[in-house]
Amino acid sequence: MKINETGRINAINPYQRSAESQRQDQMKKSTRKDEVSISDEAIKLLQAQKSGNVDAERANKIESLKQQVSAGTYQVDAAKLAATLAPYLKPSSEN
Numbered sequence: 001m002k003i004n005e006t007g008r009i010n011a012i013n014p015y016q017r018s019a020e021s022q023r024q025d026q027m028k029k030s031t032r033k034d035e036v037s038i039s040d041e042a043i044k045l046l047q048a049q050k051s052g053n054v055d056a057e058r059a060n061k062i063e064s065l066k067q068q069v070s071a072g073t074y075q076v077d078a079a080k081l082a083a084t085l086a087p088y089l090k091p092s093s094e095n
Contacts, residue, residue: 038046068074 065074
Protein backbone atom coordinates (compact mmCIF):
# COMPACT_ATOMS: atom_id res chain seq x y z
CA MET A 1 0.00 0.00 0.00
CA LYS A 2 1.25 3.39 -1.01
CA ILE A 3 0.73 6.13 1.58
CA ASN A 4 2.33 9.16 -0.07
CA GLU A 5 1.42 9.46 -3.69
CA THR A 6 3.58 11.91 -5.56
CA GLY A 7 0.65 13.08 -7.65
CA ARG A 8 -1.23 14.36 -4.63
CA ILE A 9 1.69 16.29 -3.21
CA ASN A 10 2.45 17.94 -6.54
CA ALA A 11 -1.19 18.87 -6.96
CA ILE A 12 -0.93 21.19 -3.96
CA ASN A 13 1.91 23.23 -5.48
CA PRO A 14 -0.20 25.14 -8.05
CA TYR A 15 -2.50 26.28 -5.26
CA GLN A 16 0.43 27.38 -3.15
CA ARG A 17 1.90 29.29 -6.09
CA SER A 18 -1.42 31.00 -6.67
CA ALA A 19 -1.71 31.96 -3.00
CA GLU A 20 1.86 33.29 -2.99
CA SER A 21 1.26 35.38 -6.09
CA GLN A 22 -1.89 36.84 -4.51
CA ARG A 23 0.07 37.74 -1.37
CA GLN A 24 2.74 39.41 -3.48
CA ASP A 25 0.09 41.40 -5.37
CA GLN A 26 -1.40 42.56 -2.08
CA MET A 27 2.03 43.58 -0.82
CA LYS A 28 2.61 45.63 -3.97
CA LYS A 29 -0.73 47.36 -3.53
CA SER A 30 -0.12 48.11 0.13
CA THR A 31 3.26 49.70 -0.57
CA ARG A 32 1.77 52.29 -2.95
CA LYS A 33 2.29 55.83 -1.80
CA ASP A 34 -0.19 58.66 -1.75
CA GLU A 35 0.27 61.48 -4.19
CA VAL A 36 -0.67 65.12 -3.85
CA SER A 37 -1.20 67.46 -6.75
CA ILE A 38 -1.64 71.21 -6.44
CA SER A 39 -3.75 73.01 -8.99
CA ASP A 40 -2.42 75.93 -11.01
CA GLU A 41 -4.77 78.30 -9.21
CA ALA A 42 -3.48 77.18 -5.82
CA ILE A 43 0.10 77.70 -6.96
CA LYS A 44 -0.73 81.22 -8.13
CA LEU A 45 -2.41 82.00 -4.81
CA LEU A 46 0.58 80.71 -2.87
CA GLN A 47 2.97 82.77 -4.98
CA ALA A 48 0.86 85.90 -4.53
CA GLN A 49 0.69 85.29 -0.80
CA LYS A 50 4.46 84.79 -0.52
CA SER A 51 5.29 87.83 -2.62
CA GLY A 52 2.95 90.06 -0.62
CA ASN A 53 0.88 91.11 -3.63
CA VAL A 54 -2.35 91.55 -1.72
CA ASP A 55 -5.07 93.51 -3.44
CA ALA A 56 -4.89 96.95 -1.81
CA GLU A 57 -8.59 97.60 -2.24
CA ARG A 58 -9.49 94.36 -0.48
CA ALA A 59 -7.04 95.03 2.33
CA ASN A 60 -8.58 98.47 2.87
CA LYS A 61 -12.08 97.00 2.95
CA ILE A 62 -11.06 94.37 5.49
CA GLU A 63 -9.40 96.98 7.69
CA SER A 64 -12.50 99.19 7.48
CA LEU A 65 -14.73 96.28 8.48
CA LYS A 66 -12.47 95.42 11.41
CA GLN A 67 -12.64 99.00 12.66
CA GLN A 68 -16.43 99.10 12.31
CA VAL A 69 -16.85 95.83 14.20
CA SER A 70 -14.52 96.88 17.02
CA ALA A 71 -16.27 100.26 17.30
CA GLY A 72 -19.72 98.64 17.26
CA THR A 73 -20.88 100.62 14.23
CA TYR A 74 -21.04 97.74 11.75
CA GLN A 75 -24.57 97.24 10.41
CA VAL A 76 -25.63 93.92 8.88
CA ASP A 77 -27.68 94.25 5.69
CA ALA A 78 -30.61 91.98 6.60
CA ALA A 79 -31.93 91.72 3.03
CA LYS A 80 -28.55 90.65 1.68
CA LEU A 81 -28.11 88.13 4.50
CA ALA A 82 -31.58 86.67 3.90
CA ALA A 83 -30.98 86.39 0.16
CA THR A 84 -27.73 84.54 0.80
CA LEU A 85 -29.22 82.11 3.33
CA ALA A 86 -32.54 81.50 1.55
CA PRO A 87 -31.37 78.63 -0.69
CA TYR A 88 -30.14 76.72 2.35
CA LEU A 89 -33.29 77.21 4.41
CA LYS A 90 -35.91 76.20 1.84
CA PRO A 91 -37.80 73.07 2.87
CA SER A 92 -37.07 70.09 0.69
CA SER A 93 -39.86 68.92 -1.59
CA GLU A 94 -38.96 65.27 -1.00
CA ASN A 95 -41.01 63.56 1.72
